[in-house]
Amino acid sequence: MDPIQKLIKEKIERELQARTRRHFIKECAAGMGGLAFGSLFAACDRKKAVPQPTGRKLTERDLNPLSVLPPPNMSRIKSVIYLHMAGAPSQLEMFDYKPQLQKLHGKPCPESLLEGKKFAFIRGIPKLLGPQSNFKQEGESGNWVSDYLPHFRKVIDEVAFLKAVHTDQFNHGPAQLFMHTGTPRLGRPSLGSWVTYGLGSENQNLPGFVVLISGGNDPSAGKSVWGSGFLPSIYQGVQCRSEGDPVLYIEDPEGVSRDMKKRTIEAINAINKEEYARYADPEILARINQYEMAYRMQISVPEIMNINKEPKHIQEMYGVVPGEESFANNCLLARKLVEDGVRFVQLYDWGWDSHGTDPSTAIDLGFRNKCRDIDRPMTALLLDLKQRGLLEETLVVWGGEFGRTPMQENREGKEMGYMGRDHHGDAFTMWMAGGGIKGGASWGTTDEIGFSAVEGRVSVHDVHATILHLLGFDHEQFTYNFQGRPFRLTDVEGEIIHEILS
Amino acid sequence: MQFFGRLHPVLVHLPIGFIVFGVLLLWTDRKKKRYEQVIALAFLWGAISALLASLTGYVHYRQEGYSFSSVQLHLWTGLITTVFCLLVYLRVIENSWVKLLRGASPVALSIVLFLLISVTGHFGGSITHGADFLIEPLPQSLQRTLGYETFEKKEIVLNEENWQQLIFYDSLIDPMIHNYCASCHNPRKAKANLILTEREGILKGGENGEVIVSGDLENSPLHARLILPKSHEDHMPPSGKSQPSKAEINLIRQWILSGNSFEKTLGEAGLKKSELITFFRKDSLAGYPKVNPPPLSPDSLELFKKSRIHISRLSANSELVRVSMVNNPAFQDMDFDPLLGIAQNIAVLDLGGTAVTDSIFGKLAQLPHLTVLKLDNTGVTGAQLEKLQELEYLKSLNLTATPFEINNLAALNSFKSLRTVYLYNSPFTEKSGVEFLSNSNISIEYGNYSLPGIPSDSISY
Numbered sequence: 001m002d003p004i005q006k007l008i009k010e011k012i013e014r015e016l017q018a019r020t021r022r023h024f025i026k027e028c029a030a031g032m033g034g035l036a037f038g039s040l041f042a043a044c045d046r047k048k049a050v051p052q053p054t055g056r057k058l059t060e061r062d063l064n065p066l067s068v069l070p071p072p073n074m075s076r077i078k079s080v081i082y083l084h085m086a087g088a089p090s091q092l093e094m095f096d097y098k099p100q101l102q103k104l105h106g107k108p109c110p111e112s113l114l115e116g117k118k119f120a121f122i123r124g125i126p127k128l129l130g131p132q133s134n135f136k137q138e139g140e141s142g143n144w145v146s147d148y149l150p151h152f153r154k155v156i157d158e159v160a161f162l163k164a165v166h167t168d169q170f171n172h173g174p175a176q177l178f179m180h181t182g183t184p185r186l187g188r189p190s191l192g193s194w195v196t197y198g199l200g201s202e203n204q205n206l207p208g209f210v211v212l213i214s215g216g217n218d219p220s221a222g223k224s225v226w227g228s229g230f231l232p233s234i235y236q237g238v239q240c241r242s243e244g245d246p247v248l249y250i251e252d253p254e255g256v257s258r259d260m261k262k263r264t265i266e267a268i269n270a271i272n273k274e275e276y277a278r279y280a281d282p283e284i285l286a287r288i289n290q291y292e293m294a295y296r297m298q299i300s301v302p303e304i305m306n307i308n309k310e311p312k313h314i315q316e317m318y319g320v321v322p323g324e325e326s327f328a329n330n331c332l333l334a335r336k337l338v339e340d341g342v343r344f345v346q347l348y349d350w351g352w353d354s355h356g357t358d359p360s361t362a363i364d365l366g367f368r369n370k371c372r373d374i375d376r377p378m379t380a381l382l383l384d385l386k387q388r389g390l391l392e393e394t395l396v397v398w399g400g401e402f403g404r405t406p407m408q409e410n411r412e413g414k415e416m417g418y419m420g421r422d423h424h425g426d427a428f429t430m431w432m433a434g435g436g437i438k439g440g441a442s443w444g445t446t447d448e449i450g451f452s453a454v455e456g457r458v459s460v461h462d463v464h465a466t467i468l469h470l471l472g473f474d475h476e477q478f479t480y481n482f483q484g485r486p487f488r489l490t491d492v493e494g495e496i497i498h499e500i501l502s
Numbered sequence: 503m504q505f506f507g508r509l510h511p512v513l514v515h516l517p518i519g520f521i522v523f524g525v526l527l528l529w530t531d532r533k534k535k536r537y538e539q540v541i542a543l544a545f546l547w548g549a550i551s552a553l554l555a556s557l558t559g560y561v562h563y564r565q566e567g568y569s570f571s572s573v574q575l576h577l578w579t580g581l582i583t584t585v586f587c588l589l590v591y592l593r594v595i596e597n598s599w600v601k602l603l604r605g606a607s608p609v610a611l612s613i614v615l616f617l618l619i620s621v622t623g624h625f626g627g628s629i630t631h632g633a634d635f636l637i638e639p640l641p642q643s644l645q646r647t648l649g650y651e652t653f654e655k656k657e658i659v660l661n662e663e664n665w666q667q668l669i670f671y672d673s674l675i676d677p678m679i680h681n682y683c684a685s686c687h688n689p690r691k692a693k694a695n696l697i698l699t700e701r702e703g704i705l706k707g708g709e710n711g712e713v714i715v716s717g718d719l720e721n722s723p724l725h726a727r728l729i730l731p732k733s734h735e736d737h738m739p740p741s742g743k744s745q746p747s748k749a750e751i752n753l754i755r756q757w758i759l760s761g762n763s764f765e766k767t768l769g770e771a772g773l774k775k776s777e778l779i780t781f782f783r784k785d786s787l788a789g790y791p792k793v794n795p796p797p798l799s800p801d802s803l804e805l806f807k808k809s810r811i812h813i814s815r816l817s818a819n820s821e822l823v824r825v826s827m828v829n830n831p832a833f834q835d836m837d838f839d840p841l842l843g844i845a846q847n848i849a850v851l852d853l854g855g856t857a858v859t860d861s862i863f864g865k866l867a868q869l870p871h872l873t874v875l876k877l878d879n880t881g882v883t884g885a886q887l888e889k890l891q892e893l894e895y896l897k898s899l900n901l902t903a904t905p906f907e908i909n910n911l912a913a914l915n916s917f918k919s920l921r922t923v924y925l926y927n928s929p930f931t932e933k934s935g936v937e938f939l940s941n942s943n944i945s946i947e948y949g950n951y952s953l954p955g956i957p958s959d960s961i962s963y
Contacts, residue, residue: 070815074788151953202812203828317953341828365963372961376953387949388878389900389924436788472788472817495747498780 023279061200062282064289065234066208068200071472076436078393079338080195080467081345083331083378084179086219087172087352088400090421091429092450093363094371096163097135097144100448101406105130109407113451119405120170120423121355126407128449129419132364141440148371151379157440158382158391159398159433160500164444164453167402167425167460172220172353175401175425178460180225180346182489189229189480190237191464192344194489195471197228197235198478203341204293205300207238210337212330214242215350226346230482234290237346242329246305250298261298265291304340307332317380328377335384338394349374352400355409356420363419382433395434395470397463403428406449426452430463436470436501443499458497465494466501507562513555514626520548521587521619525612528594532609538594545591552584568629576625583618590615632690655681658750660781666769670760671701673768674753674781679704682739682746698724701764716761725754749780791871791895795821795846802843809837816849822871826852835862845869854878854900860885871895878902878924884910891916902949903927912938920944 060067092098108125133146138153143161145153169175174184181188189197192209201208211226219225226237240246252261269288276284307315307329308322319328327349334345351370353361360366378398385391404421427446433439444456465475468489475494479486524544531537559580563573590611593603603611627635637645656677660668668674679698685691687698687708696708704724707713713724720726727738728751739745746754760771768778798813798821806813810830816822825841825848827833833856841848848869853862854876863886866872873895884906890896897919906928914920920941926949939946 068812068814070818070820072818073786074790074817074820076788147958150956150958154953202814202826205829313952317951319959341826368963372958376959380951380953383951383953387924387926387947387951388902389876389898389922389947392898392922492745495749496780499776 058282058285063285064204065232065286066196066200066204066293068202069198071199072474072477073472075472076470077395077434079341079343079345079395080192080471081334081338081347081381081394081396082191083347083374083396083398084176084219084349085352085374085398085400086176086215086217086348086350087354088175088402088404088423088428089352089370090354090363090367090404091163091427092131092404092406092421093133093148093367094146095144095161095429095431096427096446096450097146098131098406098446098448098450101128101450102130104128104449118170121409121411122405122407122422123410123413126405126410126422128406129363129408129421132419133368139440141442143440143442148368149375151375155379155382155433158386159431160437160439160441160443162430162432162443162456162458162463162497162500164427164446164455164457165399165403165430165460165463166427166453166457170402170423170425172401172423174221175423176219176221176225179399179401180221181227181229182461182464182491186224187229188487189231189235189489190224190226190346191467191489192226192237192346193228193231193235194468194478195344197231197480198473199343199471201341201343203300205296206304206337206340206342207297208343209235209237209346210342210344211237211239211346211348212242212333213239213348213350214325214327214330215348216325217350219348219350225348230487231480234286237344240301240305240333241325242305242307242333243323243325246301247297250301252298261295265295304336305333307336310336314384317376317384319376319380326377327374328380331377331381332384335381335388335390338385338390339388354404354420355411355422356416356418357411359418361418361420363421365418385434391433392435395432395437395467397430397432397467399430399463400428406451424451427457432466432500438500438502441500443497456499458495459493461490461494462497464490466497469496470501503561504565507558507565510555510558510562511630513551513558514623516551517548517555517583517587518619518623520544520551521583521615524548524590525616528609528612542591542594545587545594549584549588549591552580552587556580556584573629576622576629579618579622579625583615583622586615586618658781660778662782665775665778665782666767668768669764670757670766670768670771670773671764675757678746678750678753682744682750685743704762714758714762717759719755719758722758725751725758728754747780749777752777789897790816790820790822790849790873793822793846793871795871797821798823798844798847806840809840811837811841813844821847822849823847824850824852826850827854827856828852831855832857835859835865838862838865842868846871848872849895850874852876853880856880858882863887863889866890867892869893874898874900876900877904880904883907884913888913888916891918894918896920898922898924900924901928905929908935909938911935914939914944915941917941917944922947924949926950 061069092101105128107128109128111125114125131146133148135144135146136153137143138145139156141157143156145156167175167178169178169184177186178184180190192211196208209226223239226239228234228236238247245251252258269291272284272288275281276288307320310332314332315322318332320326320332321329327347330347334347337345352367354363354367356362358366382391382396385394385396402423402425405424407422409416409420409422427444427450444458445454446452447454468475468478475488475490475496479488481487521544524541527537527541527544531541559577563577589603590608592599593606593611594608637648640648658674658677660673683698686693687696687703689697689699689703694708694710696713697703697706698713704714710723713722715721727736728746730737732741732745756771756773756777760766763771798815803813810827811833812826812828813823816824823844833853835858838858842865845868849871851866851869851872851874855878858877858880860882862882866875867889870893872893875896875898878900879902882901882904884901887910891913896917899920899922902924903926906925908930914923921943922945924947926947930948936946
């Protein structure tokens, strides 16, 4: 079907959707009644014949779905920046130091560990793979960090580590969905959608939930990881690009001037206002607002997405390359966005799936390059937020969708040419920094080879509960009614991780 | 005899059937009077079967060891119903013995009888099914309106000062049992004959034996069943009921390990603070003052919205607000005056990136609850900064990217609660101005961070 036909079809369907039974009956009543009684009551006050908007009083939210709502409890933070390493980085080369694993390098993995376990690619009995990086304790906290992240040690006392996060998913798509929507299946709203739904967003010229992508690919789970699920679609993430137009179709088409655009929107809104007078449907008011916001966004989004205006020393600190798509650019953009009142900024960096099938996915080669590419930007992001006073009101979350095995991958039972690790969800590292977080904390320990948790095992739901807690929500009370029951981001699970809170 | 008594639950349904049948017939037949004989028969058998039910009921009560107080309402209403049913029968057949009911209409009498049998049945059901059997499935709000006391979770809170002196059982275990176990294992319901709301019950155990073996976790179902997978049939609390947290399960564990004493204190049981961290009261104010300013009127909010001043409450149960000019860069000193109308409410004020000048300080001094103040990216030099020293709660002051003058820093010394001042990108160089500062509570964020290049930055593997 060609695009125009598609659009026409969609328009017809939308019209049919809008025409509910109530409208039909109402129009019948007005039409037939009008025919019959029009002449009889001609002398009556006409105003009373026009249906008046009835029912509940309109709230601010009806008019503007992104208007700010207070959280149920006092919150420690205003915004969230979530750095997701799509593909799942190896905790064993970054933060979870396992000297014993080094000693056992090359030895077969104890069979007791493998019993009842499922791996994506490992078959039979794999060999253990010692950490390929060198670790050092840094900062006052003495937390471990590897030489793959030489800059990050500068901010080690700002972050709180969760070293024993676990997930029950071992494939990227479902695990990413789980990490961002609370369930490995499609259809639920993402964390950012929940937050913008619950709190709205302060800046009325920018979207409340912005998604930035680097690494050359979308996350495996696709755009659903920033989808709004059953929440109104206004709360889904808006993907902004650092290359080309920041938002698709944000430029006025050729031959359409700004003035013309303004007049168009005014005309559409005038018609919509008439519609509202007829049906009193608050959706129409929301739509009027959306047109106006889109018009304002055309100016403010390209402005905020332009990192060229940042001073040189800031650009250098992040290591940005203007005009290209990179994690560094996105980190700088993330700071600019939260500085301007955006509620939730979600970054995805692709390319962390270090199986060791080729140099680019080898733990000591490609993975090391990936570490280098994020080390400077994420360190710079924390420092930059800190010096502007934004870190006290922002939460920065870092993590992948799962971790990686302490064993060398042996795809199809064969020895592989490069060092690689398979998917592993039993225990992996995440970190958080910012408002309400106890900097320098480290919660959770893994066994001596880093296979599973010994203490402080936390689930993905626990992480969600903690993020919502910092934003002022009780994750057990924060619900949305859908298909006859209230839904929660944390479903029936989740406990706040008090150990990393200040 | 006991057998005879146990026929009671069967027999009680006979009078209910007969009486309801009689009442319905009487109602349908109130005009035509075609079934008078049948109606009489219904009430006759109603009375006979009610007598039988009463007799078996009495035997049942004597044989099964019910206390009189628990059955007395049912017993009396049952007897009254039986007698009243007989009277109605006599009235219907217009027996001359009974004169006292002559005046009353049979329909009215039968309705009273219907109410009587309903009440009797309800009291009977309450004995076997529990008094809240009918009420339980209703929504909590409806239960409260009906005047029933609903279950309220006990909040477990510890204090920094005296937590070690608290009795382990009283302060943690009992409230936890109340929250997660008591709805089934209480004296009235006692599922599996287990009562966990009393000390004796905990020690006695239930129909499957003891629930606690001191110091032995594996043989103490009170702990062992908590840690079974939720899908396991024996998992407690049953799936669908609210579940204790890991920290709470650990409490039961520690309690059993320390000998499940009802007298030991937390300190004596050897609990570490790190295990209890979730039970200490968290500062629910997130650092904001504990004050109750007057509520904001929707009209004034509407007015501020029109002048593009963003105002939102800090939380749904607080009247403190956050004010920001995020979409209003042209905001000037004089635009501030209307905000003095809500001076009591302002806790966070973000004037970053606006056109305000030093004369704003005089106005800001009138905001008694101001806690966070952002003046970044403005033209303030701090000339009148000392006017803010009376602000009791001001904690964070952001002067990033302003032409702030170094010697104005001295004004901060007399600030009461100030903790952080952001001076990045101002005329300050690293650490300059500290000589003016004698208040050691204040830390200054000079910023100007850089990440100097290192050789590994350019190595590609």
